[in-house]
Amino acid sequence: MLSATMASMLLAIPMLAQADIEGVPLHGFLDVGYSINSKDSTNPALPGLPNGFNVGSLDIYLTPQFEGKVKTLIELIFENTPEGSLATDLERAQIGYTFSDAATLWAGRYHAPYGYWNTAYHHGAQMQTSVLRPRFLDFEDKGGILPAHMVGLWANGKIRAGGGRFTYDAYAGNGPRIAVDSGLPAPGGVLDIQTAGDNNHQAMVGFNLGYEFGGFADGLRLALYGLRGDVADDSPAANITELNMGGAAVVYLEHDWEIMGEYYRFSDTDKSGGTGSHSSWADYLQVGMNFSGLTPFVRVEKTVLDQADMYFAMQDNGQSYFRQSLGLKYDLNQSAALKFELLNSKFADEPGRAPYDYRSFLAQFAVRF
């Protein structure tokens, strides 16, 4: 009896060892950079953006799989704040159940699936051609005007149709609030996605419907998307705005071309101040082409944001701007890229905002593992 038990234990050792060796694969991205920024030409006395070397972000993600149809996606991010301290975030914590190729349901914290950029690249600097994301699509605390993350439910899938694929995303989650820091210059507000719970119990809902072409148009993706929900802010006025965003994206990534454009239209309704509805828009277009690992690109991005719309007026990032970028990405190999980028940024003269402009040179060394 004892020898039988020992024999079975000995037989189990190689299996345990194998499982231990295989473990859960660890993937990630890391980037470091250098930047030079000119001073604001309208007010050279202001200090301007910092110059010099910087550590971008260390992004680690795991995709543990389970028996059957359950899967998970966990992502941790480590990055420096503008003040130089280290910030960590549980970027994604998703548990999913795949019913079929046409339907996966996720619960948890995920990248909000509007447009294309936000889910395709997000913190994966090595994957994207440019150093910076389009500013209005950047993270909530780095220039973005939309919640880049959501906490809630997300269904997505792909269905073969014609020569290509119909894709869909449908999601609902905690509506963000605008957290206003009264210690900062006005407006001082930043979108807070409310990971721990919704303060006004008003869910935010969204969709993204796309079609990925096959055959002669392989690589072309067209999409329509929308996002709706109430957003309250922490200011003494306690504004509540119904965010209504609709948009369209076109992406072509084939034959060495990289063409990406996204358009966002806002028709937000003031639900607390009674000022009616306000229209704004934002878009970008980026065109690049790969020549044996060398990808030059140009990008223009512009926002026209109504400052009577409290959703934008209360956000630090809510100032309208125009930016032109010219850059170059050099793929050293499949996992490492060097990037160089010139930017010209101009922020509009709007009620409650001072105009400013600056030019930047950015360099970045980005890897994935």
Next chain:
Amino acid sequence: MKSTLFRYISAVLLALLLPQLANAADVVVISHPGTTISAGDVKDVFLGDKQFAGATKLVPVDNASLQDSFLSKFLDMPKSKYSSAWTKKSFRDGLIPPAMKSGDAEVVDFVKRTPGAVGYVSSAPSGVNVAR
């Protein structure tokens, strides 16, 4: 004169086609005996767009000794693009890229003992399904 010209053209065509035919015969996609996939599904399976065959979860595996030929023949893409596609897929959808096996023997062994397994080898062994 006509027959000489015909023979010359035939020889040139054969010379051009033979390597293609030989190449085409080099890679055979196989699956577990309980799993049937068509040749038209192969690209979707190896790019993570088709994860199920009926109720069975598919488990594609790569073959290090044949990967370049396979990618060229079935996916029409170089290894760098395949790797990049999987990085994006894994990052966005939480999928795991196909595991890499060292050669035919390892692929055949894995496919035979793993329900839903799909691999590719240089010649079809017995006891597995062949994608047609």
